[in-house]
Amino acid sequence: MGNDNILEVESIHTFIGQFHILEGVSLQVPRSSITVLLGRNGAGKTTTLKSILGLTPPRHGVVRFDGQEIQGKPAYEIAAMGIGYVPEHRAIFRNLSVAENLKIAERKKGDLDRKADFIFSLFPDLKRLYRLPGNHLSGGQQQMLAVARALVADNQLLLIDEPSEGLAPILIEQMMETIRNLSATTTVLLVEQNFIMASQLAENYYILDDGKTVHQGKMADLVQDKELIHRMLGTAVRSGGAG
Numbered sequence: 001m002g003n004d005n006i007l008e009v010e011s012i013h014t015f016i017g018q019f020h021i022l023e024g025v026s027l028q029v030p031r032s033s034i035t036v037l038l039g040r041n042g043a044g045k046t047t048t049l050k051s052i053l054g055l056t057p058p059r060h061g062v063v064r065f066d067g068q069e070i071q072g073k074p075a076y077e078i079a080a081m082g083i084g085y086v087p088e089h090r091a092i093f094r095n096l097s098v099a100e101n102l103k104i105a106e107r108k109k110g111d112l113d114r115k116a117d118f119i120f121s122l123f124p125d126l127k128r129l130y131r132l133p134g135n136h137l138s139g140g141q142q143q144m145l146a147v148a149r150a151l152v153a154d155n156q157l158l159l160i161d162e163p164s165e166g167l168a169p170i171l172i173e174q175m176m177e178t179i180r181n182l183s184a185t186t187t188v189l190l191v192e193q194n195f196i197m198a199s200q201l202a203e204n205y206y207i208l209d210d211g212k213t214v215h216q217g218k219m220a221d222l223v224q225d226k227e228l229i230h231r232m233l234g235t236a237v238r239s240g241g242a243g
C-alpha cells in the first residue's frame with residue numbers, strides 16, 4: 001500500500017489525570033489537503049491535536065506520521081520531525097517583538113532568513129510591524145503571528161487550533177485565504193468551530209463527540225446534510241455559504 005496519508009491516528013485513548021478524555025479517536029490526513037476536526041465544545045478536538053504532538057500522550061493506540069509510529073516519543077522530537085503547531089488563544093510572547101517571536105521559532109539556524117519572504121508574502125503586516133512588541137499588535141495581527149511562527153521551521157504538517165477564534169469577519173476571510181495559500185505547500189489539520197470557514201477550506205472532515213470520532217467524509221457531502229450538521233454541531237447552516 002503506498003502511503004498517501006501524512007498522518008494516521010488509530011483508536012487513540014488519552015487520559016488527563018484520571019479522566020478518560022479520548023476514547024478511540026481515529027483519523028487519516030491525506031497529503032496536500034486540508035482536513036478539519038469538528039465537534040461541540042469539549043468533544044476532544046484540542047486534546048486530539050495535543051495527543052498527536054505528544055503533549056498529552058495517548059495511553060493506547062497508534063499515531064503514524066509519514067509512515068513512522070510516533071506515539072510515546074517526546075513532544076520536542078515529534079515537532080522536530082516536521083509538525084508545526086498553532087495552539088488556540090494566540091500563543092505568542094507578548095513582550096517580545098514580532099522579529100523575536102519569529103526568531104525563537106527557528107529549529108535550525110537560518111530558518112527565518114530562508115522563510116522570511118514566504119512568511120511576509122502571506123502576512124505583509126508582519127513585515128511592517130517587525131520591530132514592535134507582540135502586545136502592540138491587534139488581536140488579528142497576533143493570530144497572524146501565531147500562524148507565522150509555525151511556518152518558520154520547515155514543516156510537512158501544520159496542526160492549527162481555532163484560527164478564527166475572536167477574529168472580526170474581515171480577518172476571518174484573510175485567515176482563510178492565508179491557510180488556503182499555505183496549504184499549497186503544507187498539509188493542514190485544522191480544528192475550527194466556525195462551520196462556514198471550515199466548510200470552505202477543508203476537503204475532508206471528522207466529527208468528534210464525547211472523545212470519539214463519530215462521522216467522517218468529504219466536506220462536499222457534509223454541507224448537504226443539514227440534519228447531521230445541526231445534530232452534531234448544533235449549528236444551523238444557511239444555504240449559500242459565508243455571509
Ligand SMILES: Nc1ncnc2c1ncn2[C@@H]1O[C@H](COP(=O)(O)OP(=O)(O)OP(=O)(O)O)[C@@H](O)[C@H]1O
Nearest residue numbers: 016017019021039040041042043044045046047048
Ligand atoms: N487539563 C484538563 N483537566 C481535566 N479535563 C480536561 C483538561 N483539558 C481538557 N479537559 C476535558 O477534556 C475534554 C475535551 O477537551 P478539549 O479541549 O479537547 O475539547 P475541544 O473539543 O477542543 O473543545 P473546545 O472547543 O471547548 O476547546 C473536555 O471535557 C474538557 O473539559
